[in-house]
Amino acid sequence: MARRSQTETAVLGGLSMHPMTAYALREAIRDVLGHFWSESFGQIYPTLNALEQQGHVERREGPRSGSSTFVITESGTARLRELLSEPITAAPPRNGLLLRLFFGRVLGAEKCRELLLEAKADAERSLAEYDHLARTLSAEEEGSADLPYVLMTVSAGRHDAEGVLAWIGEALALLGDAPANDAPANGES
Amino acid sequence: MARRSQTETAVLGGLSMHPMTAYALREAIRDVLGHFWSESFGQIYPTLNALEQQGHVERREGPRSGSSTFVITESGTARLRELLSEPITAAPPRNGLLLRLFFGRVLGAEKCRELLLEAKADAERSLAEYDHLARTLSAEEEGSADLPYVLMTVSAGRHDAEGVLAWIGEALALLGDAPANDAPANGES
DNA sequence: TCCGCCATGTAACCTGTTACATGATTTT
DNA sequence: AAAATCATGTAACAGGTTACATGGCGGA
Numbered sequence: 001m002a003r004r005s006q007t008e009t010a011v012l013g014g015l016s017m018h019p020m021t022a023y024a025l026r027e028a029i030r031d032v033l034g035h036f037w038s039e040s041f042g043q044i045y046p047t048l049n050a051l052e053q054q055g056h057v058e059r060r061e062g063p064r065s066g067s068s069t070f071v072i073t074e075s076g077t078a079r080l081r082e083l084l085s086e087p088i089t090a091a092p093p094r095n096g097l098l099l100r101l102f103f104g105r106v107l108g109a110e111k112c113r114e115l116l117l118e119a120k121a122d123a124e125r126s127l128a129e130y131d132h133l134a135r136t137l138s139a140e141e142e143g144s145a146d147l148p149y150v151l152m153t154v155s156a157g158r159h160d161a162e163g164v165l166a167w168i169g170e171a172l173a174l175l176g177d178a179p180a181n182d183a184p185a186n187g188e189s
Numbered sequence: 190m191a192r193r194s195q196t197e198t199a200v201l202g203g204l205s206m207h208p209m210t211a212y213a214l215r216e217a218i219r220d221v222l223g224h225f226w227s228e229s230f231g232q233i234y235p236t237l238n239a240l241e242q243q244g245h246v247e248r249r250e251g252p253r254s255g256s257s258t259f260v261i262t263e264s265g266t267a268r269l270r271e272l273l274s275e276p277i278t279a280a281p282p283r284n285g286l287l288l289r290l291f292f293g294r295v296l297g298a299e300k301c302r303e304l305l306l307e308a309k310a311d312a313e314r315s316l317a318e319y320d321h322l323a324r325t326l327s328a329e330e331e332g333s334a335d336l337p338y339v340l341m342t343v344s345a346g347r348h349d350a351e352g353v354l355a356w357i358g359e360a361l362a363l364l365g366d367a368p369a370n371d372a373p374a375n376g377e378s
Numbered sequence: 379t380c381c382g383c384c385a386t387g388t389a390a391c392c393t394g395t396t397a398c399a400t401g402a403t404t405t406t
Numbered sequence: 407a408a409a410a411t412c413a414t415g416t417a418a419c420a421g422g423t424t425a426c427a428t429g430g431c432g433g434a
Binding site: 006010013016038077080081089094095096097100105107111158163166167 | 195198199202205222223224225226227266269270273274277278279280281282283284285286287288289290291292293294295296300301304334335337338339340341342344345347348349351352353355356359360363364365
């Protein structure tokens with residue numbers, strides 16, 4: 001089995017967009033793939049060394065003394081294509097919010113409501129970020145062949161956040177929310 | 190400290206509903222919390238032993254020779270309440286589908302479309318399961334104080350699946366799929 | 379009788395995060 | 407000159423899965 005399962009994919013994928021240092025790669029992953037992926041230095045550096053030894057990336061002079069810019073090779077691109085074609089290994093689900101709500105009788109309705117309101121604020125913040133991101137990317141990367149794919153992932157985030165918001169409305173209703181500041185009830189159920 | 194394990198929470202939570210063996214606990218987690226949580230034997234057994242030593246659960250005669258039924262104690266319930274009140278430790282995001290789509294230019298539009306159609310089928314299957322689950326639970330657990338909380342988590346699953354379906358429609362459009370063979374745009378059902 | 383499920387546990391093995399150690403370069 | 411940022415890497419540890427080892431019990 002693949003040792004560094006999907007880290008290899010993320011690293012090669014990042015370098016497939018343009019060459020960069022390990023440090024920049026991590027920043028790119030954090031800033032651009034952040035809503036759906038993450039990697040830490042502790043994974044990135046060893047993975048890059050392994051990929052270099054396999055000839056999938058090459059080390060070039062970096063922007064500073066002692067730093068290296070990594071460039072993906074032909075074989076690296078082939079390897080990436082291979083990795084992207086492998087079946088998706090889904091992480092076992094672990095949703096801390098739902099775990100708490102499931103045992104809501106023990107936690108208490110009031111705390112549950114608080115959790116839901118927090119989650120609502122988070123989702124709203126995310127939504128705004130996705131909108132901003134979509135606009136920025138559409139402008140900056142206009143015409144790029146990558147753009148539709150990138151926008152697809154942003155769209156996933158938006159729909160997810162919207163789904164969460166819709167759910168929270170329903171969940172608060174299940175908790176028997178009373179406050180009169182709420183929106184009118186919807187017709188169907 | 191490093192992020193705490195929520196296994197303790199899940200185990201105490203499970204036992205808070207009713208006493209059972211470690212084996213049954215794992216089955217319950219798989220079958221009932223399955224859409225948003227998972228635990229393996231390798232976690233459950235050591236956790237139960239630790240909880241027993243702390244006096245949070247007690248070991249009783251099990252349904253078979255050599256088996257034990259675990260019962261949550263007063264202090265166990267208090268501990269559970271405490272754990273449920275702790276801040277949620279979110280797992281770093283890792284969505285293998287979005288990772289593949291992001292690098293879709295390398296993978297190729299055709300493969301991307303296939304991935305999306307697979308995901309669509311999954312989401313539709315999930316949706317049906319959630320609907321079935323909601324109906325079954327509403328009937329079986331009618332009047333239970335746990336019911337609204339349980340339904341809340343099912344509702345989360347449903348909204349998530351719906352969000353995925355909505356997203357997939359948009360994503361396929363971004364891929365430049367053929368005309369409107371689908372019926373995506375019109376009102377929610 | 380034999381198979382499959384209930385039941386308990388452990389050990390090996392990954393995968394991945396965090397903290398640490400180190401230093402160069404840019405900015406203030 | 408000090409502080410922030412860029413940059414590289416390692417070691418320790420946490421959290422978790424899988425495979426294995428073991429055995430009782432019920433039904434075909």
